[in-house]
Amino acid sequence: MSNNAWEEFTNPTHGFIKYLGVHIDEVREGYCKGTLKLEDKHGNPIGSIHGGVLFSIADTVGGVCATAGGRIVTTVDADIHYMRAAYIGDTLITKAHEVKSGKLLSIVEVKNYNQDGKLLTSSTFTYHYLSNQMDVDVELEKLKQL
Template identity: 45%
Template sequence: MDYEKLIQVRDEKNCFARELGICTEEIREGYARVSLRVEEKHMNFVGSVHGGCLFSLADTVAGAASSSYGYYSTTVDGNIHYLSPAMNVKMLIAQAQVIKYGKRISVFEVKITDENGRLLAQGTYTYYNLGKQIEL
C-alpha cells in the first residue's frame, strides 16, 4: 500500500473534511493521524470548538485508519466522550488506532488532543468494509 498516495487521494476527494480544514498527516496499517488548525468558523457560541467539529474530526481520522487496509469503508457507529472543552486552542490533533480488524467490521479507538497534548475527546468508531479496493 502506497500510504503517501492514499493521503493525497483522501485529502483531495474528501470535500467535507477539506472544507473543515482537516489535513491528513500520517496513515499506516491500522493507524492514522490528522490535524485541524482551529479557526473562528469551528467555534460555538461559548468560545469552544463545536462538538460536531470534534465528532467530524474523529470520524475522519478513524475513516483514514480504516482505509489503511486498502478498501473503501463506511461508518457503522461512532461514539465520543468530550473530556475537556476545546477552548483557547490553536490546533487539534486526532489519532486513530485499530482495536479489531475484521473481514467486514473493524473498530477503532480515537483520541483528540490540543497542541499541548491535552486530551479533549476520546471515542470508538466502527466501520464496514465495502469490499471494493481503493484505487490509487
C-alpha cells in the same frame, strides 16, 4: 494506487473535509494521525469549538485509519466522550488506532488532543467495509462524477 491518488483521497481538495481543514499527517496500516488548526468557523455560540467539529475530525481520521489496509469503509456506529473544551487558535491533534479488523467491520479507537497533549475526546468508531480491495484512482473518479 498512485501516491497522488492516495494524497487526494486522504487530503481532498474539495468537499467537507477540505472545508473543515483537516490534514492527514501520517498513515500506516492500523494507525493514522491528523491535525486541524481551529478557526472562527469551528466555534460555537459559547466561545469554544463545536462538538460536531471534534466528532468530524475523529470520524475522518478514524476512517482513513480503517482504509489504510486498502478497503473502502463507511461509518456504521460511533461513541464519543467529550472531556475538555477546545478553543479557536488551538491545534487539534487526532490519533486513531485500529483495534480489530474483521471480515466486515473495523473497530477504531480515536483520541483528540490539544497542542499541549491534553486529552479532549475519546471515541470508538465502527466502520463497515464496502469492498475487499480499494483502487483509490477508480474511487476518486466516481466521486468526481457525483
